[in-house]
Amino acid sequence: MSGSSLLExxxxxxxxxxxxxxxxxxxxxxxxxxxxIGMINFAHGEIYMxxxxxxxxxxxxxxxxxxxxISLILLATLAVxxxxxxxxxxxxxxxxxxxxxxxxxxxxxxSAIGVxxxxxxxxxxxxxxxxxxxxxxxxxxxxxxxxxxxxxxxSYMQVLxxxxxxxxxTVLTLFISRSRMGRxxxxxxxxxxxxxxxxxxxxxxxxxxxxxxxxxAAVAGVLVSMYYGLVNPFIGFIAGLKAFTAAVxxxxxxxxxxxxxxxxxxxAESFASAYLRTEYKDVVAFALLIGVLLVRPSxxxxxxxxxxx
Amino acid sequence: MRRVLPEALLAAVLTAVLAVPIFGLRxxxxxxxxxxxxxxxxxxxxxxxxxxxxxxxEPLRAGWARARLSITWQHPLADALRRTRRxxxxxxxxxxxxxxxxxxWPFTASRGAVDIMTLALIYVMLGLxxxxxxxxxxxxxxxxxxxxxxxxxxYALLAQHFGLSFWLSLPIAGALAALTGFLLGLPVLRLRxxxxxxxxxxxxxxxxxxxxNLNVLTGGPDGIGNIPRPTLFGLxxxxxxxxxxxxxxxxxxxxxSGEHAVIFLYLLGLALVVSILFVIDRLQRMPLGRAWEALRxxxxxxxxxxxxxxxxxxxxxxxxxxxxxxxxxxxxARQGYINxxxxxxxxxxxxLAIVVLGGMGxxxxxMLAAIAITALPELAREFNEYRMLAFGxxxxxxxIWRPQGLVPAVRPRLELPERSEPAP
Numbered sequence: 188m189s190g191s192s193l194l195e196x197x198x199x200x201x202x203x204x205x206x207x208x209x210x211x212x213x214x215x216x217x218x219x220x221x222x223x224i225g226m227i228n229f230a231h232g233e234i235y236m237x238x239x240x241x242x243x244x245x246x247x248x249x250x251x252x253x254x255x256x257i258s259l260i261l262l263a264t265l266a267v268x269x270x271x272x273x274x275x276x277x278x279x280x281x282x283x284x285x286x287x288x289x290x291x292x293x294x295x296x297x298s299a300i301g302v303x304x305x306x307x308x309x310x311x312x313x314x315x316x317x318x319x320x321x322x323x324x325x326x327x328x329x330x331x332x333x334x335x336x337x338x339x340x341x342s343y344m345q346v347l348x349x350x351x352x353x354x355x356x357t358v359l360t361l362f363i364s365r366s367r368m369g370r371x372x373x374x375x376x377x378x379x380x381x382x383x384x385x386x387x388x389x390x391x392x393x394x395x396x397x398x399x400x401x402x403x404a405a406v407a408g409v410l411v412s413m414y415y416g417l418v419n420p421f422i423g424f425i426a427g428l429k430a431f432t433a434a435v436x437x438x439x440x441x442x443x444x445x446x447x448x449x450x451x452x453x454x455a456e457s458f459a460s461a462y463l464r465t466e467y468k469d470v471v472a473f474a475l476l477i478g479v480l481l482v483r484p485s486x487x488x489x490x491x492x493x494x495x496x
Numbered sequence: 497m498r499r500v501l502p503e504a505l506l507a508a509v510l511t512a513v514l515a516v517p518i519f520g521l522r523x524x525x526x527x528x529x530x531x532x533x534x535x536x537x538x539x540x541x542x543x544x545x546x547x548x549x550x551x552x553x554e555p556l557r558a559g560w561a562r563a564r565l566s567i568t569w570q571h572p573l574a575d576a577l578r579r580t581r582r583x584x585x586x587x588x589x590x591x592x593x594x595x596x597x598x599x600x601w602p603f604t605a606s607r608g609a610v611d612i613m614t615l616a617l618i619y620v621m622l623g624l625x626x627x628x629x630x631x632x633x634x635x636x637x638x639x640x641x642x643x644x645x646x647x648x649x650x651y652a653l654l655a656q657h658f659g660l661s662f663w664l665s666l667p668i669a670g671a672l673a674a675l676t677g678f679l680l681g682l683p684v685l686r687l688r689x690x691x692x693x694x695x696x697x698x699x700x701x702x703x704x705x706x707x708x709n710l711n712v713l714t715g716g717p718d719g720i721g722n723i724p725r726p727t728l729f730g731l732x733x734x735x736x737x738x739x740x741x742x743x744x745x746x747x748x749x750x751x752x753s754g755e756h757a758v759i760f761l762y763l764l765g766l767a768l769v770v771s772i773l774f775v776i777d778r779l780q781r782m783p784l785g786r787a788w789e790a791l792r793x794x795x796x797x798x799x800x801x802x803x804x805x806x807x808x809x810x811x812x813x814x815x816x817x818x819x820x821x822x823x824x825x826x827x828x829a830r831q832g833y834i835n836x837x838x839x840x841x842x843x844x845x846x847x848l849a850i851v852v853l854g855g856m857g858x859x860x861x862x863m864l865a866a867i868a869i870t871a872l873p874e875l876a877r878e879f880n881e882y883r884m885l886a887f888g889x890x891x892x893x894x895x896i897w898r899p900q901g902l903v904p905a906v907r908p909r910l911e912l913p914e915r916s917e918p919a920p
Binding site for chain 1: 510636682686687695699706841882
């Protein structure tokens with residue numbers, strides 16, 4: 188491998204890690220909900236899309252007021268977006284999934300698809316179907332490599348994405364492993380009926396799971412709207428699909444699995460678009476999904492589940 | 497009342513939080529100038545409506561329950577109809593009448609209406625096909641449009657490159673779609689049902705992406721044009737015959753009319769639907785069909801009785817793909833032009849909505865739903881932008897209130913005949 192192709196490889200790895208962080212953040216929402224109620228929350232991609240819209244909106248509002256401190260913009264945007272998106276997560280669970288608790292598996296899944304179609308068109312009705320774009324908030328970056336050859340470019344935004352992702356993941360892990368509510372979450376994912384018998388309000392735990400998943404999706408949405416500066420009502424569909432792929436890849440139901448799956452998927456996509464053709468990155472992602480299901484159906488870090496009568 | 501007011505207020509605040517960013521503020525981009533449009537009206541309306549609904553929830557619920565009780569289906573006429581249907585000789589009567597009406601109808605209707613009904617027939621085929629996996633076998637397939645696309649492109653390409661006629665291509669299109677379904681199902685069906693939903697969804701996207709990007713083969717986003725129309729035993733429906741062909745109106749010595757082709761396509765679609773119905777009806781009574789439904793109800797019990805779940809699921813997916821392939825070939829023949837835009841996820845979702853709306857497993861319900869979903873948007877064009885919104889909402893509401901669909905499937909059951917006199 189010559190020097191310049193090694194640098195190109197590093198560049199793709201950086202891009203892949205950035206993309207992978209976003210996927211991992213969304214994938215956690217899928218994996219947590221699946222871990223507790225065994226349902227694919229199909230509308231999760233749309234929740235992420237709403238998070239991105241809210242992020243763009245808050246940045247625009249702050250821009251109109253002349254706020255230009257990056258840390259202030261980031262904190263305010265994250266706070267508002269988490270609030271709104273978390274409310275969406277809660278409301279969707281309360282209205283569309285809770286009444287279906289205990290019905291056959293297909294029923295909540297179809298309801299979730301309904302929610303997904305509904306939210307996509309609802310945002311389209313409110314904000315229009317066209318791309319909404321804005322000036323990037325954070326520009327610039329570092330360059331490495333020879334003056335005359337290929338240079339690796341690491342933008343500040345990419346570093347920010349990685350940092351915010353690591354912080355969110357750490358907070359989530361601490362919450363799940365240390366707090367009382369987190370312990371209740373783990374109990375519910377092991378045996379919901381038993382947890383209920385022992386006095387855990389499982390409905391509340393489930394609602395919390397949806398809110399937490401939505402909050403992380405909001406973080407992903409805000410980061411994406413700052414990174415690309417471009418949002419439309421349809422970004423949730425494909426991103427949700429990819430994040431679900433990441434969750435399955437890592438082993439659905441396992442939170443570290445979702446993180447790992449997101450990073451692996453991001454890297455795979457980044458290398459595919461560099462060394463194959465850009466159009467085929469989605470094809471590679473789904474082929475990876477089918478491949479993993481073939482070889483290791485429980486995912487990279489998942490436990491094989493045994494069906495009991 | 498003391499408890500209701502804070503809850504209503506909370507619901508109103510929540511509504512405001514939900515609605516303001518989507519409907520209250522709208523980003524307006526004009527070149528590099530970014531501004532915000534403020535539209536408070538929809539938000540205020542939503543907040544007030546939610547507040548009032550929440551405040552008067554209990555009296556509203558009680559009133560609704562009373563209203564429901566007063567409606568019953570015990571009408572003497574309905575009873576008489578039900579009894580007549582039980583008579584052995586009359587069982588097929590409603591279907592026969594329906595079929596006669598469907599055959600006679602295009603000769604009395606307008607050209608546009610017949611054309612829309614032909615489209616509805618395509619959705620009937622797709623709905624019936626998807627019903628096999630979703631309704632009978634209880635497996636969710638979200639990329640059904642991929643099989644539909646395989647059928648359509650199979651006919652288009654066979655006609656373009658090898659000059660095959662519609663009638664020769666139809667079985668090939670079905671077989672190719674079946675092969676796709678089989679190959680896709682082979683790895684995935686060993687796993688739990690939910691994975692199938694996502695893998696088929698991904699497969700649907702891959703298919704669309706490939707159709708878009710394999711320019712040499714599929715023409716990319718431009719699609720394939722000039723697909724020949726179906727013929728009636730070699731008779732064409734154009735104004736003038738192609739080289740070495742004959743036209744329908746010349747052969748029968750009647751004046752040329754554009755309506756002939758439209759009506760012929762409709763009747764062809766009807767014939768396909770009737771044969772699909774017939775095949776599915778027979779399949780349902782076969783051990784295979786029974787195994788599908790048994791598997792849906794309890795997979796573990798099926799295993800313990802020696803049924804192989806993978807084989808049964810695979811057969812359901814493969815057969816279901818066949819019907820999508822046939823529908824696809826017919827679609828290509830009707831349009832005369834296809835491109836990847838006809839095979840998006842929305843298409844898959846629409847077919848799923850048809851199956852859910854009509855009632856999973858219920859053939860009659862699905863036919864009604866397919867016709868309703870294709871015909872209603874044509875009647876109310878100004879509501880087109882709300883169509884998908886309503887779809888999503890209806891899917892959720894149906895799952896909450898009536899998961900069995902508008903016309904629930906009738907489960908076959910046996911009853912002991914009533915004895916006329918007590919046994920000694």
